[in-house]
Amino acid sequence: MCECSKVHLFEVEFKLDGMIVVPTHKNCGFALDEKQSDKFQKELVKSWGFEAEEE
């Protein structure tokens, strides 16, 4: 599990593990924790030009 204090979107690689996407930090090679993954998946969606839907 990645424990880096600062992770930037451009350092995150979205790897496919079966049917799920696992955001992985390129710098350390570890998967991000749930909180970080959630944040980066939202940022990734934003970078595609879509706003994440807030519920």
Ligand SMILES: [Zn+2]
């Ligand atoms: Zn890391």
